[in-house]
Amino acid sequence: MRLSIALLIAGLLLLSVSCTSNQVPATPTPMLSLDEVVRRTLEAYAQQLAPTLQDGDLVAAPGEDFSMEVTQEPLMETETQVPEITEAENTELPESHYIWNIWGHRQYFPIGCEASAAHDWAWYFGVEINEFNFQMELPVSDNPDLGFVGSVEGPWGQVPPYAYGVHAAPVAQVLRDNYGMTARATKEFTIEEIQREIASGQPVIAWVIGNCVGGIPYEYTDQQGNTVVVAAYEHVVIITGYDEDSLRYMNNGKFYDIQYEYFENSWSVLGNMALYLADE
Template identity: 45%
Template sequence: MMRRRSWMRNLLTLALLGSLLGAPVQAVLASGAAAPPASAYISGLVGHAQQYPLSCESRSAVDLAAFWGVSVSETNFFNSLPQSDNPDKGFVGPVTGSWGQIPPNAYGVHAKPIAKQLKALGLKADWHKGLSWKDLRNEIAAGRPVIVWVIGGVWSGTGVSYTSNDGHTSTVAAYEHTMIMIGYDDSLVHLVDAGSGRTLTTSVSSFRNSWGVLDNMAVTVSGGNSQGNVVTSDNDNKQEETQNTNNNDYDGETYVVRSGDYLSKIARNLGISWVDLAALNGISYPWVVYAGQVLKLSGNAQANNNQSNNQQQEEKEEEPAQNNNDNEVVASGDTYTVQKGEYLAQIARKFGINWVTIANLNNLTSPYIVYPGQVLNMPGGSGGNSNASNSNNNSSNGNEAQEQDEQITQKPSGDTYVVQRGDYLVALGREWGISWRDIAALNNISYPWVVHPGQVLQVP
């Protein structure tokens, strides 16, 4: 008993010394606690999009403070931070600077100054480096959201050793960013993104890889008047995972994403393929959905968890259109009239062709939405019924379709292209018939190969 008391006194002494010396508090965080539950999710934290290009840390801090009942504006919080070329002491560079740089250029701020300012607001805040995955999950399971430092949209990255004018050396990384972790399970992590204010769901492996670039840096807050609730589970709750959505979320044609949803979970609940759901809504890698987002669904989508019924439905969708079905007609001249509930990937699968080919031929762009009654030009020589096969004999129409396809996929005139909203490198490369890697190399674009509206690209 005496030995246990002595150990506890030593631990408290170390924690006090660490606090006085400004060292990260990591020993006092549940390091001897039991293993965290299999899953935990905190509700009640409301996110908002950051107001300035580099104010993500202030935005996350303000939203976390609000969760604990403390109200402060993002601008006031940022103005309270000291300025420094050392990110462990203060904010580096102007808050309106360009994102993606490292000190001494415009950058941002690390955990210590954020925790210090949260303390000034009356909250019990601590900053951490080297926080363990176990301790992070225990914080969430205890109902305490945590600010975490990641790279961009939970991308991979590389830390760089940087020495400031005061001689202090720290690890920095391009695209340093903050999010608030609010949940996890065996395979996924749920975060509130300061950039958008929305909930983002990513894989555990992607999160840990991105979080580790800046040495598992975090800010925790305990005590105060919490505005949320936490739900934990020691088992994989299949009943909760596969439960049907309520009438406010799902009307048979659309679904409103709820906090904690992710694409494969929604698709599984509705008995449809997540790949088709992504294609229908123009969702690409990393296939992120946000709470409140309205997803379009197939008219045939059923919230049915019977695997055999789902398989029969998929097989039915994959059958070629038949002549005796008046609702699914491919007219002469290689056209097809879209029916209610149909989407591009489904139509393409029905006729055994690539949906990208149909999109290019009809000049459809992201999110590749088609509407009931819309007449689509179909590639010559393809199709799954007699009407479509008869069109093979119409060489003039086939040639016209081929010419139109070539016109759409040709490279832009001149040597440059201005990026439009919704563009991304892979799509541009496919549209122009060249490798997207060649475009990236020519324009010095590296991982994660992001392009922005208005950006001028050199075209190979």
């Protein structure tokens, strides 16, 4: 009897050891924060992560090293703007020109700068746009050349496929299709072409980095295999004036002057992308 009990105990022990040795210890799946996911994405492209800023810091971020905020007062009824050039006139541009009666507002969505700028830009031309509706009318894609990337409530400073924003072509398409404006999106625009639009009394939306600071572009491949150049802190501003030394732009309802070289350093990151009102 004692031998049987001993053998039974030994068998149970062996069974226990055998079952234990066959089990693989469970390793919990690491849960990465959104900041960590973005950091790793940027590192894959040898980028340096800039801290994601809060919405309250939007206007000033990232940095204002080369832009000087200015106060632009509206023209009185008795005042007139500098005469605008027309096609019939000489092609020589005036040395300076400023569009005075244009006003903006602070964007509503954390990364809805494009809808906000479209609202202010269209309002100048007498077209009423609801910022919320315009945002909802934008197509959605993981490629900003084709549609809005991610949630408009996402944090600013990310890159696709995470919440990012949208480039010029989809914005122009919505302006044409839904609001009857002859909006035209372009890349490789030039400073002279911007000046010509301004001198004609037509503000230009430009795709820059932050509040016109430098950035690093890199190529992103979308789910369909298309390649697009993107950059962290993609943003848009509205160019409203120029002189011999600098451009004036509006960012979230505030006006800034910036020297050409610093503006071009920011504007060139996304390929001198712009949106303007084309001739009929």
